[in-house]
Amino acid sequence: MPELPEVEAVARTLRPLVEGRRIRSVHVLHTIATRPQNPSQIARLVQGQQIKSVERKGKYLWLQLTQGIVTLHFKLDGQLLWFPSAKKMFEVANRKDAGVHVDVAFELENGILGFADGRHFGRVYVYKSGDACPALAGLGxxxxxxxxxxxxxxxxxxxxxxxxxxxxxxxxxxxxxxxxxxxxxxxxxxxxxxxxxxxxxxxxxxxxxxxxxxxxxxxxxxxxxxxxxxxxxxxxxxxxxxxxxxxxxxxxxxxxxxxxxxxxxxxxxxxxxxxxxxx
Ligand SMILES: [Zn+2]
CATH class of the missing domain: 1.10.8.50 (Helicase, Ruva Protein; domain 3)
Structure with a gap:
Protein backbone atom coordinates (compact mmCIF):
# COMPACT_ATOMS: atom_id res chain seq x y z
CA MET A 1 0.00 0.00 0.00
CA PRO A 2 1.43 3.39 -0.91
CA GLU A 3 2.43 5.31 2.20
CA LEU A 4 3.67 8.89 2.49
CA PRO A 5 6.93 8.48 0.50
CA GLU A 6 5.26 6.72 -2.43
CA VAL A 7 2.41 9.24 -2.59
CA GLU A 8 4.83 12.17 -2.32
CA ALA A 9 6.84 10.76 -5.25
CA VAL A 10 3.60 10.48 -7.25
CA ALA A 11 2.64 14.07 -6.35
CA ARG A 12 6.03 15.46 -7.45
CA THR A 13 5.85 13.59 -10.75
CA LEU A 14 2.25 14.63 -11.37
CA ARG A 15 2.66 18.38 -10.76
CA PRO A 16 4.43 19.33 -14.01
CA LEU A 17 1.98 17.22 -16.04
CA VAL A 18 -1.30 18.64 -14.76
CA GLU A 19 -0.87 21.90 -12.85
CA GLY A 20 -2.49 24.79 -14.69
CA ARG A 21 -4.30 22.45 -17.09
CA ARG A 22 -8.03 22.47 -17.66
CA ILE A 23 -10.21 19.35 -17.32
CA ARG A 24 -12.10 19.04 -20.60
CA SER A 25 -14.11 16.00 -19.57
CA VAL A 26 -14.10 13.01 -17.26
CA HIS A 27 -14.72 9.39 -18.22
CA VAL A 28 -15.83 7.00 -15.47
CA LEU A 29 -15.11 3.58 -16.99
CA HIS A 30 -15.75 1.58 -13.82
CA THR A 31 -18.36 3.17 -11.56
CA ILE A 32 -17.20 1.20 -8.51
CA ALA A 33 -14.18 3.55 -8.33
CA THR A 34 -16.38 6.56 -7.58
CA ARG A 35 -19.29 4.94 -5.72
CA PRO A 36 -21.42 6.29 -4.06
CA GLN A 37 -20.73 9.36 -6.21
CA ASN A 38 -22.07 8.93 -9.73
CA PRO A 39 -20.42 9.89 -13.02
CA SER A 40 -22.72 12.84 -13.73
CA GLN A 41 -22.10 14.26 -10.26
CA ILE A 42 -18.35 14.00 -10.89
CA ALA A 43 -18.58 15.52 -14.36
CA ARG A 44 -20.72 18.42 -13.10
CA LEU A 45 -18.14 19.38 -10.48
CA VAL A 46 -14.92 19.03 -12.49
CA GLN A 47 -15.64 19.65 -16.16
CA GLY A 48 -14.17 22.89 -17.45
CA GLN A 49 -12.25 23.52 -14.24
CA GLN A 50 -8.55 24.26 -14.00
CA ILE A 51 -6.22 22.16 -11.86
CA LYS A 52 -4.60 24.82 -9.68
CA SER A 53 -2.29 22.46 -7.79
CA VAL A 54 -1.54 18.89 -6.74
CA GLU A 55 -1.68 18.54 -2.97
CA ARG A 56 -0.75 15.78 -0.55
CA LYS A 57 -1.30 15.22 3.13
CA GLY A 58 -0.27 11.93 4.68
CA LYS A 59 -1.18 9.17 2.24
CA TYR A 60 -3.85 11.29 0.50
CA LEU A 61 -3.43 13.02 -2.82
CA TRP A 62 -5.82 15.54 -4.33
CA LEU A 63 -6.18 17.89 -7.24
CA GLN A 64 -7.04 21.39 -6.12
CA LEU A 65 -9.40 22.85 -8.72
CA THR A 66 -10.49 26.45 -9.21
CA GLN A 67 -13.49 25.39 -7.15
CA GLY A 68 -13.52 22.07 -5.36
CA ILE A 69 -11.14 19.13 -5.15
CA VAL A 70 -10.67 15.66 -6.66
CA THR A 71 -9.30 13.14 -4.15
CA LEU A 72 -7.35 10.10 -5.32
CA HIS A 73 -7.17 7.28 -2.77
CA PHE A 74 -4.76 4.59 -3.89
CA LYS A 75 -5.60 2.09 -1.11
CA LEU A 76 -3.73 -1.18 -1.77
CA ASP A 77 -2.29 -0.75 -5.24
CA GLY A 78 -4.09 1.99 -7.08
CA GLN A 79 -1.96 3.90 -9.58
CA LEU A 80 -1.97 6.78 -12.03
CA LEU A 81 -1.57 6.44 -15.77
CA TRP A 82 -0.85 8.93 -18.52
CA PHE A 83 -2.01 8.66 -22.13
CA PRO A 84 -1.18 11.12 -24.93
CA SER A 85 -4.82 11.28 -26.11
CA ALA A 86 -8.31 9.93 -25.44
CA LYS A 87 -8.07 7.91 -28.66
CA LYS A 88 -4.89 6.17 -27.45
CA MET A 89 -6.50 5.46 -24.09
CA PHE A 90 -9.67 3.96 -25.52
CA GLU A 91 -7.59 1.71 -27.78
CA VAL A 92 -6.16 -0.12 -24.79
CA ALA A 93 -8.43 0.65 -21.81
CA ASN A 94 -9.95 -2.46 -20.24
CA ARG A 95 -9.44 -4.66 -23.31
CA LYS A 96 -9.59 -8.36 -22.54
CA ASP A 97 -6.38 -9.21 -24.38
CA ALA A 98 -3.40 -7.34 -22.91
CA GLY A 99 -5.49 -4.27 -22.16
CA VAL A 100 -4.61 -1.65 -19.55
CA HIS A 101 -6.94 -1.34 -16.60
CA VAL A 102 -8.46 2.15 -16.31
CA ASP A 103 -11.21 3.13 -13.86
CA VAL A 104 -11.48 6.90 -14.21
CA ALA A 105 -9.89 9.17 -16.82
CA PHE A 106 -9.56 12.94 -16.79
CA GLU A 107 -9.19 14.44 -20.24
CA LEU A 108 -6.88 17.45 -20.05
CA GLU A 109 -5.60 19.79 -22.77
CA ASN A 110 -2.26 17.97 -22.93
CA GLY A 111 -3.23 14.33 -22.34
CA ILE A 112 -5.28 11.94 -20.27
CA LEU A 113 -4.75 11.30 -16.57
CA GLY A 114 -6.06 7.86 -15.66
CA PHE A 115 -6.70 6.31 -12.27
CA ALA A 116 -6.55 2.52 -12.07
CA ASP A 117 -6.92 -0.12 -9.42
CA GLY A 118 -7.43 -3.62 -10.78
CA ARG A 119 -8.64 -4.80 -7.38
CA HIS A 120 -11.10 -1.92 -7.12
CA PHE A 121 -10.26 -0.76 -3.61
CA GLY A 122 -9.00 2.64 -4.81
CA ARG A 123 -11.40 5.56 -5.02
CA VAL A 124 -11.80 8.86 -6.83
CA TYR A 125 -14.13 11.42 -5.25
CA VAL A 126 -15.03 15.05 -5.82
CA TYR A 127 -15.88 17.61 -3.14
CA LYS A 128 -16.83 21.26 -3.17
CA SER A 129 -13.88 21.93 -0.83
CA GLY A 130 -11.23 20.17 1.24
CA ASP A 131 -13.27 20.73 4.39
CA ALA A 132 -16.15 18.77 2.84
CA CYS A 133 -13.95 15.66 2.51
CA PRO A 134 -14.21 13.63 5.75
CA ALA A 135 -10.96 11.70 5.13
CA LEU A 136 -8.92 14.92 4.78
CA ALA A 137 -10.65 16.79 7.58
CA GLY A 138 -9.81 14.00 10.05
CA LEU A 139 -6.07 13.81 9.36
CA GLY A 140 -3.60 14.52 12.14
ZN1 LIG B 1 17.49 -7.31 17.12
Whole structure:
Protein backbone atom coordinates (compact mmCIF):
# COMPACT_ATOMS: atom_id res chain seq x y z
CA MET A 1 0.00 0.00 0.00
CA PRO A 2 1.43 3.39 -0.91
CA GLU A 3 2.43 5.31 2.20
CA LEU A 4 3.67 8.89 2.49
CA PRO A 5 6.93 8.48 0.50
CA GLU A 6 5.26 6.72 -2.43
CA VAL A 7 2.41 9.24 -2.59
CA GLU A 8 4.83 12.17 -2.32
CA ALA A 9 6.84 10.76 -5.25
CA VAL A 10 3.60 10.48 -7.25
CA ALA A 11 2.64 14.07 -6.35
CA ARG A 12 6.03 15.46 -7.45
CA THR A 13 5.85 13.59 -10.75
CA LEU A 14 2.25 14.63 -11.37
CA ARG A 15 2.66 18.38 -10.76
CA PRO A 16 4.43 19.33 -14.01
CA LEU A 17 1.98 17.22 -16.04
CA VAL A 18 -1.30 18.64 -14.76
CA GLU A 19 -0.87 21.90 -12.85
CA GLY A 20 -2.49 24.79 -14.69
CA ARG A 21 -4.30 22.45 -17.09
CA ARG A 22 -8.03 22.47 -17.66
CA ILE A 23 -10.21 19.35 -17.32
CA ARG A 24 -12.10 19.04 -20.60
CA SER A 25 -14.11 16.00 -19.57
CA VAL A 26 -14.10 13.01 -17.26
CA HIS A 27 -14.72 9.39 -18.22
CA VAL A 28 -15.83 7.00 -15.47
CA LEU A 29 -15.11 3.58 -16.99
CA HIS A 30 -15.75 1.58 -13.82
CA THR A 31 -18.36 3.17 -11.56
CA ILE A 32 -17.20 1.20 -8.51
CA ALA A 33 -14.18 3.55 -8.33
CA THR A 34 -16.38 6.56 -7.58
CA ARG A 35 -19.29 4.94 -5.72
CA PRO A 36 -21.42 6.29 -4.06
CA GLN A 37 -20.73 9.36 -6.21
CA ASN A 38 -22.07 8.93 -9.73
CA PRO A 39 -20.42 9.89 -13.02
CA SER A 40 -22.72 12.84 -13.73
CA GLN A 41 -22.10 14.26 -10.26
CA ILE A 42 -18.35 14.00 -10.89
CA ALA A 43 -18.58 15.52 -14.36
CA ARG A 44 -20.72 18.42 -13.10
CA LEU A 45 -18.14 19.38 -10.48
CA VAL A 46 -14.92 19.03 -12.49
CA GLN A 47 -15.64 19.65 -16.16
CA GLY A 48 -14.17 22.89 -17.45
CA GLN A 49 -12.25 23.52 -14.24
CA GLN A 50 -8.55 24.26 -14.00
CA ILE A 51 -6.22 22.16 -11.86
CA LYS A 52 -4.60 24.82 -9.68
CA SER A 53 -2.29 22.46 -7.79
CA VAL A 54 -1.54 18.89 -6.74
CA GLU A 55 -1.68 18.54 -2.97
CA ARG A 56 -0.75 15.78 -0.55
CA LYS A 57 -1.30 15.22 3.13
CA GLY A 58 -0.27 11.93 4.68
CA LYS A 59 -1.18 9.17 2.24
CA TYR A 60 -3.85 11.29 0.50
CA LEU A 61 -3.43 13.02 -2.82
CA TRP A 62 -5.82 15.54 -4.33
CA LEU A 63 -6.18 17.89 -7.24
CA GLN A 64 -7.04 21.39 -6.12
CA LEU A 65 -9.40 22.85 -8.72
CA THR A 66 -10.49 26.45 -9.21
CA GLN A 67 -13.49 25.39 -7.15
CA GLY A 68 -13.52 22.07 -5.36
CA ILE A 69 -11.14 19.13 -5.15
CA VAL A 70 -10.67 15.66 -6.66
CA THR A 71 -9.30 13.14 -4.15
CA LEU A 72 -7.35 10.10 -5.32
CA HIS A 73 -7.17 7.28 -2.77
CA PHE A 74 -4.76 4.59 -3.89
CA LYS A 75 -5.60 2.09 -1.11
CA LEU A 76 -3.73 -1.18 -1.77
CA ASP A 77 -2.29 -0.75 -5.24
CA GLY A 78 -4.09 1.99 -7.08
CA GLN A 79 -1.96 3.90 -9.58
CA LEU A 80 -1.97 6.78 -12.03
CA LEU A 81 -1.57 6.44 -15.77
CA TRP A 82 -0.85 8.93 -18.52
CA PHE A 83 -2.01 8.66 -22.13
CA PRO A 84 -1.18 11.12 -24.93
CA SER A 85 -4.82 11.28 -26.11
CA ALA A 86 -8.31 9.93 -25.44
CA LYS A 87 -8.07 7.91 -28.66
CA LYS A 88 -4.89 6.17 -27.45
CA MET A 89 -6.50 5.46 -24.09
CA PHE A 90 -9.67 3.96 -25.52
CA GLU A 91 -7.59 1.71 -27.78
CA VAL A 92 -6.16 -0.12 -24.79
CA ALA A 93 -8.43 0.65 -21.81
CA ASN A 94 -9.95 -2.46 -20.24
CA ARG A 95 -9.44 -4.66 -23.31
CA LYS A 96 -9.59 -8.36 -22.54
CA ASP A 97 -6.38 -9.21 -24.38
CA ALA A 98 -3.40 -7.34 -22.91
CA GLY A 99 -5.49 -4.27 -22.16
CA VAL A 100 -4.61 -1.65 -19.55
CA HIS A 101 -6.94 -1.34 -16.60
CA VAL A 102 -8.46 2.15 -16.31
CA ASP A 103 -11.21 3.13 -13.86
CA VAL A 104 -11.48 6.90 -14.21
CA ALA A 105 -9.89 9.17 -16.82
CA PHE A 106 -9.56 12.94 -16.79
CA GLU A 107 -9.19 14.44 -20.24
CA LEU A 108 -6.88 17.45 -20.05
CA GLU A 109 -5.60 19.79 -22.77
CA ASN A 110 -2.26 17.97 -22.93
CA GLY A 111 -3.23 14.33 -22.34
CA ILE A 112 -5.28 11.94 -20.27
CA LEU A 113 -4.75 11.30 -16.57
CA GLY A 114 -6.06 7.86 -15.66
CA PHE A 115 -6.70 6.31 -12.27
CA ALA A 116 -6.55 2.52 -12.07
CA ASP A 117 -6.92 -0.12 -9.42
CA GLY A 118 -7.43 -3.62 -10.78
CA ARG A 119 -8.64 -4.80 -7.38
CA HIS A 120 -11.10 -1.92 -7.12
CA PHE A 121 -10.26 -0.76 -3.61
CA GLY A 122 -9.00 2.64 -4.81
CA ARG A 123 -11.40 5.56 -5.02
CA VAL A 124 -11.80 8.86 -6.83
CA TYR A 125 -14.13 11.42 -5.25
CA VAL A 126 -15.03 15.05 -5.82
CA TYR A 127 -15.88 17.61 -3.14
CA LYS A 128 -16.83 21.26 -3.17
CA SER A 129 -13.88 21.93 -0.83
CA GLY A 130 -11.23 20.17 1.24
CA ASP A 131 -13.27 20.73 4.39
CA ALA A 132 -16.15 18.77 2.84
CA CYS A 133 -13.95 15.66 2.51
CA PRO A 134 -14.21 13.63 5.75
CA ALA A 135 -10.96 11.70 5.13
CA LEU A 136 -8.92 14.92 4.78
CA ALA A 137 -10.65 16.79 7.58
CA GLY A 138 -9.81 14.00 10.05
CA LEU A 139 -6.07 13.81 9.36
CA GLY A 140 -3.60 14.52 12.14
CA UNK A 141 -0.20 16.19 11.87
CA UNK A 142 1.52 15.29 8.60
CA UNK A 143 4.73 13.34 9.05
CA UNK A 144 7.66 15.10 7.27
CA UNK A 145 5.84 18.46 7.53
CA UNK A 146 7.49 21.25 9.60
CA UNK A 147 4.70 20.79 12.19
CA UNK A 148 5.83 17.24 12.91
CA UNK A 149 8.38 17.99 15.63
CA UNK A 150 9.70 15.78 18.41
CA UNK A 151 7.70 17.72 20.99
CA UNK A 152 4.51 17.45 18.92
CA UNK A 153 4.98 13.68 18.70
CA UNK A 154 5.73 13.55 22.42
CA UNK A 155 2.47 15.31 23.22
CA UNK A 156 0.50 12.87 21.05
CA UNK A 157 2.22 9.85 22.61
CA UNK A 158 1.47 11.00 26.16
CA UNK A 159 -2.23 11.29 25.29
CA UNK A 160 -2.57 7.70 24.03
CA UNK A 161 -2.64 4.33 25.76
CA UNK A 162 -2.62 2.36 22.51
CA UNK A 163 0.25 0.04 21.56
CA UNK A 164 2.90 1.98 19.60
CA UNK A 165 2.31 0.20 16.31
CA UNK A 166 -1.43 0.94 16.37
CA UNK A 167 -0.74 4.51 17.49
CA UNK A 168 1.48 5.04 14.44
CA UNK A 169 -1.14 3.65 12.05
CA UNK A 170 -3.83 6.02 13.36
CA UNK A 171 -3.99 8.71 10.64
CA UNK A 172 -5.90 11.07 12.93
CA UNK A 173 -2.76 11.45 15.08
CA UNK A 174 0.16 11.31 12.64
CA UNK A 175 -0.76 11.20 8.94
CA UNK A 176 1.26 9.26 6.39
CA UNK A 177 2.67 6.21 8.15
CA UNK A 178 1.34 2.77 7.22
CA UNK A 179 2.17 -0.82 8.02
CA UNK A 180 5.62 -0.93 6.44
CA UNK A 181 7.15 2.29 7.73
CA UNK A 182 5.66 1.92 11.23
CA UNK A 183 7.46 -1.43 11.61
CA UNK A 184 10.65 0.09 10.21
CA UNK A 185 10.50 3.20 12.43
CA UNK A 186 9.99 1.14 15.59
CA UNK A 187 12.91 -1.12 14.66
CA UNK A 188 15.22 1.87 14.09
CA UNK A 189 14.07 3.43 17.38
CA UNK A 190 14.60 0.08 19.17
CA UNK A 191 11.05 0.22 20.56
CA UNK A 192 8.72 -2.74 21.01
CA UNK A 193 5.53 -2.35 18.90
CA UNK A 194 3.41 -3.53 21.85
CA UNK A 195 4.63 -0.82 24.25
CA UNK A 196 1.89 1.61 25.23
CA UNK A 197 2.35 5.02 23.60
CA UNK A 198 2.19 6.87 26.92
CA UNK A 199 4.90 4.67 28.48
CA UNK A 200 7.73 6.26 26.45
CA UNK A 201 10.35 8.42 28.14
CA UNK A 202 11.11 11.75 26.48
CA UNK A 203 14.40 10.32 25.18
CA UNK A 204 12.52 7.40 23.63
CA UNK A 205 9.97 9.74 22.05
CA UNK A 206 12.79 11.77 20.50
CA UNK A 207 14.36 8.56 19.21
CA UNK A 208 11.06 7.53 17.62
CA UNK A 209 10.63 10.95 15.98
CA UNK A 210 14.13 10.80 14.52
CA UNK A 211 13.52 7.24 13.27
CA UNK A 212 10.22 8.15 11.57
CA UNK A 213 11.71 11.17 9.80
CA UNK A 214 14.78 9.30 8.58
CA UNK A 215 12.84 6.20 7.48
CA UNK A 216 10.36 8.30 5.46
CA UNK A 217 13.08 10.50 3.98
CA UNK A 218 15.14 7.50 2.89
CA UNK A 219 12.08 5.82 1.39
CA UNK A 220 11.20 9.01 -0.51
CA UNK A 221 14.70 9.15 -1.99
CA UNK A 222 14.25 5.56 -3.11
CA UNK A 223 10.79 6.30 -4.59
CA UNK A 224 12.22 9.14 -6.68
CA UNK A 225 15.06 7.03 -8.17
CA UNK A 226 13.68 6.15 -10.60
CA UNK A 227 10.58 8.39 -10.38
CA UNK A 228 7.10 7.03 -11.12
CA UNK A 229 6.42 6.42 -14.82
CA UNK A 230 2.71 6.95 -15.47
CA UNK A 231 3.15 5.98 -19.14
CA UNK A 232 3.99 2.41 -18.19
CA UNK A 233 1.05 0.55 -16.64
CA UNK A 234 3.38 -2.12 -15.26
CA UNK A 235 5.57 0.41 -13.47
CA UNK A 236 5.90 0.17 -9.67
CA UNK A 237 8.34 1.45 -7.04
CA UNK A 238 11.67 -0.36 -7.30
CA UNK A 239 14.29 -1.25 -4.73
CA UNK A 240 12.38 -0.43 -1.56
CA UNK A 241 13.17 -3.88 -0.15
CA UNK A 242 16.83 -2.83 -0.01
CA UNK A 243 16.11 -0.15 2.58
CA UNK A 244 13.81 -2.33 4.70
CA UNK A 245 15.46 -3.62 7.88
CA UNK A 246 12.62 -5.57 9.50
CA UNK A 247 9.46 -5.55 7.38
CA UNK A 248 8.71 -8.86 5.64
CA UNK A 249 11.81 -10.49 7.23
CA UNK A 250 10.08 -13.07 9.43
CA UNK A 251 12.47 -15.81 10.58
CA UNK A 252 15.50 -13.95 9.25
CA UNK A 253 18.26 -12.63 11.55
CA UNK A 254 17.84 -9.13 12.96
CA UNK A 255 20.30 -6.83 11.18
CA UNK A 256 21.27 -5.35 14.54
CA UNK A 257 21.51 -8.25 16.97
CA UNK A 258 21.10 -11.43 14.90
CA UNK A 259 18.03 -12.62 16.78
CA UNK A 260 15.15 -14.01 14.71
CA UNK A 261 12.61 -11.45 13.40
CA UNK A 262 9.06 -12.28 14.46
CA UNK A 263 5.78 -11.60 12.73
CA UNK A 264 2.74 -11.13 14.91
CA UNK A 265 -0.80 -10.04 14.02
CA UNK A 266 -1.55 -6.72 15.66
CA UNK A 267 -4.79 -4.82 15.09
CA UNK A 268 -5.51 -7.04 12.07
CA UNK A 269 -2.14 -6.24 10.42
CA UNK A 270 1.25 -7.97 10.40
CA UNK A 271 3.83 -6.50 12.74
CA UNK A 272 7.50 -7.41 12.21
CA UNK A 273 9.93 -6.86 15.05
CA UNK A 274 12.91 -8.15 16.99
CA UNK A 275 11.88 -9.09 20.52
CA UNK A 276 15.52 -9.04 21.60
CA UNK A 277 16.58 -5.50 20.78
CA UNK A 278 13.23 -3.67 20.57
CA UNK A 279 12.26 -2.93 24.17
ZN1 LIG B 1 17.49 -7.31 17.12
Missing amino acids: VAALSPDFTASRLSGLLVASRRPLKEFLLDQSRVAGIGNIYSSESLWHARLNPFRRANSLSSAEARRLHKAIVSVLARALECCLHPPPDFRDASWWFQGLEKILRVYDRRGKPCRRCGNEIERIAQGGRSTYFCAHCQK
